[in-house]
Amino acid sequence: xxxxxxxxxxxxxxxxxxxxxxxxxxxxxxxxxxxxxxxxxxxxxxxxxxxxxxxxxxxxxxxxxxxxxxxxxxxxxxxxxxxxxxxxxxxxxxxxxxxxxxxxxxxxxxxxxxxxxxxxxxxxxxxxxxxxxxxxxxxxxxxxxxxxxxxxxxxxxxxxxxxxxxxxxxxxxxxxxxxxxxxxxxxxxxxxxxxxxxxxxxxxxxxxxxxxxxxxxxxxxxxxx
Amino acid sequence: xxxxxxxxxxxxxxxxxxxxxxxxxxxxxxxxxxxxxxxxxxxxxxxxxxxxxxxxxxxxxxxxxxxxxxxxxxxxxxxxxxxxxxxxxxxxxxxxxxxxxxxxxxxxxxxxxxxxxxxxxxxxxxxxxxxxxxxx
Numbered sequence: 001x002x003x004x005x006x007x008x009x010x011x012x013x014x015x016x017x018x019x020x021x022x023x024x025x026x027x028x029x030x031x032x033x034x035x036x037x038x039x040x041x042x043x044x045x046x047x048x049x050x051x052x053x054x055x056x057x058x059x060x061x062x063x064x065x066x067x068x069x070x071x072x073x074x075x076x077x078x079x080x081x082x083x084x085x086x087x088x089x090x091x092x093x094x095x096x097x098x099x100x101x102x103x104x105x106x107x108x109x110x111x112x113x114x115x116x117x118x119x120x121x122x123x124x125x126x127x128x129x130x131x132x133x134x135x136x137x138x139x140x141x142x143x144x145x146x147x148x149x150x151x152x153x154x155x156x157x158x159x160x161x162x163x164x165x166x167x168x169x170x171x172x173x174x175x176x177x178x179x180x181x182x183x184x185x186x187x188x189x190x191x192x193x194x195x196x197x198x199x200x201x202x203x204x205x206x207x208x209x210x211x212x213x214x215x216x217x218x219x220x221x222x223x224x225x
Numbered sequence: 226x227x228x229x230x231x232x233x234x235x236x237x238x239x240x241x242x243x244x245x246x247x248x249x250x251x252x253x254x255x256x257x258x259x260x261x262x263x264x265x266x267x268x269x270x271x272x273x274x275x276x277x278x279x280x281x282x283x284x285x286x287x288x289x290x291x292x293x294x295x296x297x298x299x300x301x302x303x304x305x306x307x308x309x310x311x312x313x314x315x316x317x318x319x320x321x322x323x324x325x326x327x328x329x330x331x332x333x334x335x336x337x338x339x340x341x342x343x344x345x346x347x348x349x350x351x352x353x354x355x356x357x358x359x360x361x
Contacts, residue, residue: 025276129284
């Protein structure tokens with residue numbers, strides 16, 4: 001029994017908060033340019049090594065020394081970047097954080113629409129389970145989406161998400177003047193960066209919220225390291 | 226407990242069999258079911274990639290407020306999806322029986338073309354019996 005990770009998305013499809021506990025396959029930090037501030041915390045030393053892959057610096061041959069050519073070249077080169085451990089990927093060839101967020105949100109949206117369509121009466125999607133994990137979902141009226149990944153045998157854990165919302169989230173995010181209403185922080189550079197299409201806003205992370213969520217999750221009966 | 230319906234999705238994501246067995250869910254057009262089956266096929270692939278432990282199957286059960294989708298993936302890549310009410314105690318065994326019926330009535334049928342929609346009367350009847358016997 002365990003808890004793996006918590007994601008919070010705002011109503012603009014942006015991941016505004018991430019925290020994980022017992023992941024045996026950790027998420028790969030993104031290249032710094034793609035990391036939105038105040039969302040997730042990665043080891044700064046690891047983050048510094050996440051430089052964008054330079055295509056000119058990669059070997060152009062496969063394992064047998066044959067040159068990689070044609071349509072597959074680009075793909076193969078990117079894959080080799082992972083295998084060779086460029087950008088920390090060699091050790092744990094997991095998804096990068098920004099990629100993972102997109103997939104989580106995509107799955108959520110697809111399943112939410114599917115459940116809505118099948119039921120024909122705006123029924124809400126609640127959870128799904130695979131052999132490795134269970135995905136719990138709770139959405140607030142304001143469109144914040146709380147997602148918790150736990151072990152597959154866990155019961156319905158929506159109450160956990162609800163109490164994170166009504167406890168730490170309300171206390172340290174909603175009632176915190178320094179977190180903007182939009183979900184992004186009050187940051188003058190926001191408009192400029194958004195227009196460049198690079199970073200949209202900021203996350204909602206702060207010390208008090210992170211500590212409170214951490215304490216709550218670690219206190220759950222089905223949390224064990 | 227209710228069995229709402231059964232879908233069979235071939236390994237390319239196409240819906241080859243779809244029947245409703247109980248009221249309660251909205252009935253959609255054939256086209257909408259095709260789209261949903263395709264979506265499920267894609268989601269299934271992504272969910273196994275999202276595993277926080279690095280390995281694991283694709284999605285097996287999807288729960289709404291009143292119903293759930295139970296998904297069984299066979300070794301050959303065909304997916305059987307059983308839509309039941311939440312309290313259904315053992316959808317896995319029903320799916321297993323459906324798979325047996327599929328092997329007997331569809332795969333052994335010389336007139337059936339692989340990966341194509343299933344129009345086999347014998348199969349329909351056997352599924353009806355299986356569904357009726359599991360609804361207590």
